[in-house]
Amino acid sequence: MTVERNSGPLLRLENVVQKFGGLVAVNNVSFEIRKGEVKGLIGPNGAGKSTTFDLVTGVRPPTSGEIHFNGIRVTRQPAHTRSPMGMARTFQIVRLFRGLSVLENVQMGMHPAFPDGLLPSILRSAERRRQEAESRKRAMKLLDFVGLADRAGERIETLTLGQLRLVDIARALASGPDLLMLDEPAAGLNDAETRNLAEMLALLKKRGMSMLLVEHDIDFIMSACDTVVVMDHGTKIADGTPAEVSRNREVIAAYIGRRAADVTV
Amino acid sequence: MLMTLSYLLLAGLTNGSVYGLIALSLSVIYSASRVINFAQGEFVMLGAMSAVLFLVTLALPWPVALVAVIVVSVVVALGLDHGIYRPLVRRKAEPLTIMIGTLAGAIVIYGSAFLIWGPEPRFVPPVLSLAPIRLGFLISNAQQLSLIVLFFGFLALTWFILYRTRFGLSVRATGVDPKVALLMGIRSERIVQFTFIYSAAMSGIAGMMIGPLLGAHVSMGILITVKGFMAAILGGLGSPFAAAAGGLAIGMLEALMAGYGTSLYAEPAIFVLILMVLIVRPYGLLGDYEAERR
Numbered sequence: 001m002t003v004e005r006n007s008g009p010l011l012r013l014e015n016v017v018q019k020f021g022g023l024v025a026v027n028n029v030s031f032e033i034r035k036g037e038v039k040g041l042i043g044p045n046g047a048g049k050s051t052t053f054d055l056v057t058g059v060r061p062p063t064s065g066e067i068h069f070n071g072i073r074v075t076r077q078p079a080h081t082r083s084p085m086g087m088a089r090t091f092q093i094v095r096l097f098r099g100l101s102v103l104e105n106v107q108m109g110m111h112p113a114f115p116d117g118l119l120p121s122i123l124r125s126a127e128r129r130r131q132e133a134e135s136r137k138r139a140m141k142l143l144d145f146v147g148l149a150d151r152a153g154e155r156i157e158t159l160t161l162g163q164l165r166l167v168d169i170a171r172a173l174a175s176g177p178d179l180l181m182l183d184e185p186a187a188g189l190n191d192a193e194t195r196n197l198a199e200m201l202a203l204l205k206k207r208g209m210s211m212l213l214v215e216h217d218i219d220f221i222m223s224a225c226d227t228v229v230v231m232d233h234g235t236k237i238a239d240g241t242p243a244e245v246s247r248n249r250e251v252i253a254a255y256i257g258r259r260a261a262d263v264t265v
Numbered sequence: 266m267l268m269t270l271s272y273l274l275l276a277g278l279t280n281g282s283v284y285g286l287i288a289l290s291l292s293v294i295y296s297a298s299r300v301i302n303f304a305q306g307e308f309v310m311l312g313a314m315s316a317v318l319f320l321v322t323l324a325l326p327w328p329v330a331l332v333a334v335i336v337v338s339v340v341v342a343l344g345l346d347h348g349i350y351r352p353l354v355r356r357k358a359e360p361l362t363i364m365i366g367t368l369a370g371a372i373v374i375y376g377s378a379f380l381i382w383g384p385e386p387r388f389v390p391p392v393l394s395l396a397p398i399r400l401g402f403l404i405s406n407a408q409q410l411s412l413i414v415l416f417f418g419f420l421a422l423t424w425f426i427l428y429r430t431r432f433g434l435s436v437r438a439t440g441v442d443p444k445v446a447l448l449m450g451i452r453s454e455r456i457v458q459f460t461f462i463y464s465a466a467m468s469g470i471a472g473m474m475i476g477p478l479l480g481a482h483v484s485m486g487i488l489i490t491v492k493g494f495m496a497a498i499l500g501g502l503g504s505p506f507a508a509a510a511g512g513l514a515i516g517m518l519e520a521l522m523a524g525y526g527t528s529l530y531a532e533p534a535i536f537v538l539i540l541m542v543l544i545v546r547p548y549g550l551l552g553d554y555e556a557e558r559r
Contacts, residue, residue: 080448
């Protein structure tokens with residue numbers, strides 16, 4: 001269960017709407033993520049969860065409604081301004097930098113914290129050398145956390161999908177985010193890799209990381225999350241603990257069908 | 266026999282250094298933007314022609330003239346960036362469209378140079394001595410050798426920037442995936458602007474140094490672009506070092522063809538060679554698959 005804490009929520013969506021032409025992909029959705037909370041976002045295909053995720057990460061601004069992060073209105077802030085604000089994301093289709101080493105990929109995530117002006121880079125002041133060493137050290141620590149420290153020097157292409165997802169997470173963590181947003185992190189992973197991922201997320205949660213998780217894998221999300229938002233046809237149909245949500249008639253109906261819901265309850 | 270060969274190789278190395286610098290420039294810009302800058306050779310022309318202006322007309326000492334040549338190249342590169350690259354990229358133009366845009370830029374630069382300097386070839390005074398230097402049985406001169414030194418110097422500097430600095434890491438990452446790089450807070454426009462400026466400066470300096478050996482005229486740019494482009498394609502456009510090596514290879518081939526056959530067939534022969542290489546290795550001799558997609 002979530003620990004109730006001071007101040008306002010870390011992330012707040014208020015009546016968010018996204019229309020594509022006549023199609024309402026996200027219909028008046030509101031929810032909050034508190035500090036330290038792990039929130040899942042699930043729903044059948046076409047439920048609007050990916051679109052909602054895009055709105056939160058800033059891929060596009062919503063048609064209407066507001067999104068607040070850390071008390072700041074970010075509704076129309078473009079995606080690239082969100083990493084310095086403390087929002088980091090991973091990608092469903094892993095998008096790491098080919099041709100770069102595993103370590104370099106993680107270092108890329110630190111960009112806001114380690115400015116890269118060219119002249120200082122070449123002149124290599126003592127301060128700059130210290131920063132570069134610090135950046136490598138931090139990246140190594142993160143790789144160690146995800147269990148890939150021994151692959152640091154290898155090119156990213158040599159890794160398996162499961163390992164790539166871990167590097168993606170390490171890269172997201174490298175910016176030192178307040179909120180980690182994971183886009184279907186378990187998609188395409190085998191059982192062992194999924195278990196490994198779940199353990200890592202549990203460890204992150206123990207360290208107080210707030211997360212937003214979009215996932216297809218219901219078992220995965222039910223065990224990883226404090227609370228779950230369920231969407232269907234663009235609308236939020238439930239929001240609560242995994243236990244509450246899994247007893248919800250509408251949720252069962254959305255997943256299994258109306259008649260099954262009547263039978264099960 | 267050996268002496269002829271050595272001379273030819275030295276001549277090839279000199280020309281190859283210029284082609285290599287252009288190929289290096291093209292590839293650096295390409296790696297960050299997936300655009301081939303058809304105006305690259307114009308910077309060599311600008312370097313050579315403005316060297317005449319600064320060294321002869323204004324009679325500036327050469328270090329000052331060198332700085333002035335770099336300033337001219339950088340200013341024109343900024344014009345290319347702000348006048349063509351950025352407006353097109355912001356309108357979401359395809360790399361191919363932007364490439365045609367750089368061709369337009371080349372024509373504008375050439376046309377302006379024509380208005381300023383007219384069609385006559387100019388003599389560019391050598392910065393360094395043309396007095397013969399003996400290297401064993403080879404005779405060269407400081408100007409010629411400086412081009413080779415320049416080429417390897419820029420090669421080393423480019424490697425250092427790309428592979429030993431955080432900035433270079435950003436350049437490489439932008440080339441692989443500008444959208445994700447943007448999410449990491451790297452503005453690809455800034456990176457591409459750097460590659461334009463850096464490449465223009467390299468080419469301008471090369472122009473100032475090759476001028477005394479080749480002669481300078483306002484229409485020399487396009488030929489140099491084509492040679493540099495061929496070099497980059499032969500070596501592999503995706504990697505600056507492969508592209509630069511392609512420049513050396515073309516310079517050598519040209520010299521050997523001219524020495525042992527006739528220079529008349531040098532260019533067709535090189536084209537045939539490039540064709541054959543590309544059939545077997547579509548990404549260039551040393552190229553990687555990375556040229557394949559943005």
